[in-house]
Amino acid sequence: MLGTCNLNNPYCWDQGIWHTSLSDIDMTSITSLPATSIALHNFAKTAKLLAIFAAYAASSQLCAQTYTPIGTTGYNHDVIANGIGNAASSTSHGLDELNYVLKSLDWKLTDASQAQTSGLPLDGLIVSNSSPQQSYQLQSYAANNSLRLSSDNPNGTLVLTDPSAYRALSILATSGSGTSSFSAVVHFSDDTQTTLPIQSVSDWFGGLNYVASGMGRVSRYNNSVENNHTNPRLYQINMDLLCSDHNKVISTIEFTRESGPGILNIFALSGTDKNAGLVGQSDLFTEQSITLHAPLKGGSWSSDTPTVAIVDNTGKVSGIAAGQATITYTSPCGTQHTHMVTVANTMPTTTALSSTSAAAVLASSITLTAVVTNSNSNSNSQGSVTFLSGADASTPVAGCTGRPIEQNQAECTVTLNTIGHHRYVAKFSSSNPAIANSSSSSIGVDVLPASFLVTVSPLPADAAAHGGSITCSPNPVNTFTHARCTANPEPGYMLGSWAGDCSHTPSSSNACTLSNVTADQTVSAQFIQVQTSFTGTTSPSDGTAAGTATASFSGGGSTCRFDAGNTAFVTAPQTLPQGQTMPHGMLDFKLIGCDTTPVTVTITWPDQVQGLTKWGKASADATSSSHFQPSNLLVNGRTTTFTVQDGQLGDDDWTINGEIVDPVGATVQAALPQAVPVPTLGHLTLALLSLFAAGLAALGLRKRSSPLSS
Ligand SMILES: [Ca+2]
Ligand SMILES: [Ca+2]
Structure with missing residues (x-):
């Protein structure tokens, strides 16, 4: 019975005021009404009064009007x-x-x-x-x-x-x-x-x-x-x-x-x-309803464009779709009043905040952009965006309150005055006062110092003790720029590995780049000795005493070195080239990190030797190993010298891969019954040696019996 004022509800509560439409009052209902209702106090009076009331029936429903x-x-x-x-x-x-x-x-x-x-x-x-x-x-x-x-x-x-x-x-x-x-x-x-x-x-x-x-x-x-x-x-x-x-x-x-x-x-x-028209707001969104107030109640409402806005018999206008509609009220006296409403598409639902960058340098400026999204992408949002900052997003950003929305977005330029992480919030407010709520979105921005320090180890002053040093430039390095670091090995040393913020750089490169620096950097490296000599104890044949032998080389580039793990003096095979002995066994060595320049290898054996033979593939397409003389062989007393190149004759993998694999053994002429001198590694010897190739291969040459030393 009690409620919103309308034609069907004679007892209505509107904005704190009780009203009655006297024409519809059922006498039996009076006792159920509040005794304090003004218009009812003197209602149940006399027939005379009822007659007077009836005369006002058409226009006495007193809902809100403009007075x-x-x-x-x-x-x-x-x-x-x-x-x-x-x-x-x-x-x-x-x-x-x-x-x-x-x-x-x-x-x-x-x-x-x-x-x-x-x-x-x-x-x-x-x-x-x-x-x-x-x-x-x-x-x-x-x-x-x-x-x-x-x-x-x-x-x-x-x-x-x-x-x-x-x-x-x-x-x-x-x-x-x-x-x-x-x-x-x-x-x-x-x-x-x-x-x-x-x-x-x-x-x-x-x-x-x-x-x-x-x-x-x-x-x-x-x-x-x-x-x-x-x-x-x-x-x-x-x-x-x-x-x-x-x-x-x-x-x-x-x-x-x-x-x-x-x-x-x-x-x-x-x-x-007497000229009063309809009162109420003119703008609304599609999900929204507004109420128009008529100068007289009891009339009828209509919309000329119900596809845009509809109106019920209480003056409640509801938005349907974007556009304009004219609401007409025909008063009980026949007077028509019109009121145009503009319906905007769905009210904004999302505010998405973005920044020109998530990190910026102190004292620089960034632009925050808030995108206000409608459910209808063709519609422009109506309202403004206020940008706030602070941990609780309560501090308005200077100059960025109530920023107008244009093309569904609003912008704010912020000057970054404090280092650290900062939170910004964009809060949308509709221009329509009926829309009290608002959506918001936040973003974090890291404000960085203007430059960062690169901590380097080892420093040039410590190079002698560490086999090298690192230099980085520029240092400090400006934020968001890059610095270059260089490994500087001491003579006889090379870069072993990068560490810290250069660990992404392979040890094959002495240059490291620190890109897009946004924090302090730490760069270190380890340097390793370039091993160009190898000393060990021979694994002699029966009847020969073990002794100390030394191998060294030159050439092959600055990083060419013995691979100590794969280099050793080993015993000679049981079967040797005819007429030859190998009293000191063999040196099975591996060089790594070499370029393609010639490597000259010198081996000093414990005692005098007469020749030296290599064991391996005599050609790139050889399917089996054989004995052959290395290039540029010189024999002088205890010392043998020859040359070898990565990927060339003598490199047993026949591949340019920075590694030279090369087993060699020094030979001495066997004591023949005829005591006929045999030419040192002449054509005849090579021919004879080849006859033993298959047998030697079966015996193997990689049985190491002596401890390694270097
Ligand atoms: Ca007075
Ligand atoms: Ca090779």
Whole structure:
């Protein structure tokens, strides 16, 4: 029964005001209504009253309308204490029978008295909380400001200072010492008149439907003040005029106090102008509804474009799709009022914040961009974005509050003044005040120092002890730029490995690049000795004592070195080239890190030798190993010298891979029965040696029997 005002609900609660549509009242329902409902107080009265009510049936549903103050004269008493002095001195009569009066904020008993904390406003403007607002202008507090009607003096007339036509009237009133009721006769300038229905006014303490309260009161007898947060109260009584009277100019209104114990005080009059149209906002989103307020209730609503906006019979407009629609209200008097609404597509749902960079240098600027997304990508969002910063995102970014949204995005340029991680939030606010909520998005930005330090180890000063050093330049290195580091091995040393922030660089490169530096860097490296000599104990044949032998080489580039793990003096095979012995066994060596320049290998054996033979593939396409003489062989006493090259004859893998694999053994002529000298490794010898190739291969040459040393 109670609820929103509409044609089907005669008892409605609208913006704090109870209303009734008297035409539909079922007498049996009255007892269920609040006893304090203004319009019902004097309802169950007489058949005469019911007849009057019926005359107003079409237009008496008093939901919110636009009421503005009407200038009037004819007030007969001053019931508002004001200024300094006894309350009785600034008033002419008590508002009630107990001689209490209202007080203005500026009233005080003496100049030294404390100022009032409550009272009527100095400007006399009373604004109700209904929507749209209804406002009333009180009369001067220093003159008669109430049309005070009692049983002794029940009649009074207010004269309009600017006679005009109105569709509806509203009265600001209260009643002292109990409720009272009144009737009003409206006199028009054409000498016609109309009688408004009897209305009840609540006692100035405790009634419902008040539009102002808590101004306190003061006694005219003894100046005692009663301050109360909620009393006294002023009430508004709204009354529509007949359709036939809407264009008539009102000149006076004659009030008659009808009944009740109280004393009626009428303070002000407001009215709805005859030209008043629909009131309400014009912009809405598709998910949104707004309410339009008509100057008279009881009419019908329509939309000329229901595909854009629809309207129900209470004036509630709902957006359907983007576009414009004209809402038309046809009042009970047949007058049409129109109101154009613009519907924007779906209200923004997402704010996505991005930055030109997630990290930036101190004192530089970045641009934050907030993209406001609609569910409809073709629609532009309406509103603004405020950029905030701080751990709790509560600090507005200077110059970046309320940034307008253009093409669905808003921007903010931020100068970065503090090193560290900073959080920024973009908060969307709609330009439509009906949309209170907003979406937001955050982003983190790291503000970095202008440069970073590279810590280097070993430093050039420590090169001798570490086999090399590292230099990096520039150092410090500017943020977001790069530095280059160089490994500088000492003579006889080479880079073994990079470590720290250069560990991405292979040891084959002495140059390391530190790219896009955004933090302090640490760079270190290990240097290793380039081993160009190898000393070990031979694994001699039977009858020969073991001794110390040394191999060394030159050439092959700066990093060419013995692979100590794969280099050793080994025993000679049991079967040797005919007529030859290998008393000191063989040197099975491997060189690594070599380039393709010739390597000259010198081996000094424990005792004099006469020749040297290599064992391996004599050609790149050989399928088996054989003995052959190495290149440029020289034999001189204990020393043998020859040359070999990566990928060439003598390199047993026949591949240019930086490695040279080369087993060799020094030979001595065997003691032959004929004691015939055999040419050292001549053509005949080579031919004989080849006959033993298969057998030697089967015996193998890689049985190492002596410990390695270097
Ligand atoms: Ca006064
Ligand atoms: Ca090789």
